[in-house]
Amino acid sequence: MAIQRPRGTQDILPSTVGYWQALEKKMRQLAATYGFQEIRTPIFEDTRLFLRGIGETTDVVQKEMYTFPTGDDKDKTFTLRPENTASAVRAYLENKIYGQETLTKWFYIGSMFRHDKPQAGRYREFHQFGAEVLGSQSAVTDAEMITMIVQFFQSLGLADLNVEVNSVGCPHCRPAYREKLITFFEPKKEELCEDCQNRLYKNPLRILDCKNETCKKLSIGAPEIHENLCEDCHDHFETVKKYLTIAKVPFVINPRLVRGLDYYTKTAFEVQYTPLGAQSAIAGGGRYDGLVEQLGGPHTPAIGFAMGMERVLLALEKQDLLPKPEEEKKAYIVALGEAARQKAFAMVTALRSMNCQVAMDVENKSMKSQLKHANKIHAKYVIIVGDDELQRGEAVLRFMDTSEQETIALADVIDKISSLVKG
Ligand code: HAM
Secondary structure, three states: OOOOOOOOOOOOOHHHHHHHHHHHHHHHHHHHHOOOEEOOOOOEEEHHHHHHHHOOOOHHHHHOOOEEEOOOOOOOEEEEOOOOHHHHHHHHHHOOHHHOOOOEEEEEEEEEEOOOOOEOOEOOEEEEEEEEEEOOOOHHHHHHHHHHHHHHHHHHOOOOEEEEEEEOOOOOOHHHHHHHHHHHHHHHHHHOOHHHHHHHHHOHHHHHHOOOHHHHHHOOOOOOHHHHOOHHHHHHHHHHHHHHHHOOOOOEEOOOOOOOOOOOEEEEEEEEEHHHHHHOEEEEEEEOOOHHHHOOOOOOOEEEEEEEHHHHHHHHHHOOOOOOOOOOOEEEEEEOOHHHHHHHHHHHHHHHHOOOEEEEOOOOOOHHHHHHHHHHOOEEEEEEEOHHHHHHOEEEEEEOOOOEEEEEEHHHHHHHHHHHHHO
């Protein structure tokens, strides 16, 4: 059997790559509007970065990482990045960015890898657009980040979005809340799903957003995080809500939104596009005030988000909103006979050096099939040169949209085509 691509990965062929390019262009514009600069970090990192950064008990670390030998060091392994926040923080520390600026705003676009069960909207290689702000403890930044995501989806025309926000507390208030949850769930332990039984003592907050129906029922009446926040977390959350209201961002408070990565503190949020079904989260993020320190750096409050580009494209497709790829105007030179072909080759070369998109036939095809090809590549202008034209020093210029034709001097072809294509 022929070799196939790995399960959960996709080929992005020329027929759809235009949608990706258009989406990426919009993402870059958005990032610039909000003052973010691009970073590109390695696709693989020292596995310890994710163990320490994402958390050893998370599903991502326990079940979903692609880990492999380094080839050099028997005591170390590498892992394909399952997300990019830990890598961004590593780069921030390794390059001592904290010593150079007080506020760092980075964005990234790239592949992430998780050994998840593939299904519609869930892949093993997927792409994220993400943004991270390092060095701000202001709740206004949290509101700004959520607003940025919402404005982006609105600019794409996406409707039916659900913006969920929550506060997951901080190292001051979370331990007591954790204990309350353990006390609440302990008597029901045997009824919880296997994952939640494991989570009970390691990360009981995760039980609150388990998708298992029994766990959902068992968590009715569980202690509420909002009643257990310390004053600082409470005030922070109030400010986030106030500024979201000022920005006219529609949101709902979901006290069960916990998120699957351990680094979050205070604000956590997710944007759902419900028509996508089970994989409806198209973006998610939150504050991670302890991560930089945890990875060995100075205390640096931070917040970020990432959106799944495949899911955004699926959502756009559902609403018939896929961005139209921009097509540049193209020209085609039909050459008939060897002498004409030599002339055409010289003209094509000159035009290409002027950045004009122009093509010609090199297989000695008939006039009909050359014109067919010109049509196929959506050439707007065609130059036809045969032996007769060549002798007269002329060429035929054909406008493909209208089928109108005119005769022009061979010497004018380059000027004419370049001004038409660029005009
Ligand atoms: P996350 O919620 O794990 O957060 O992923 C963010 C988004 O990536 C999800 O909302 C979803 O759209 C997409 N995504 C995740 N897994 C898959 C998958 N298997 N297939 C397709 N799409 C997927 C993070 O990754 C955090 N690093 C976000 C963040 C940045 N938090 C702070 N800063």
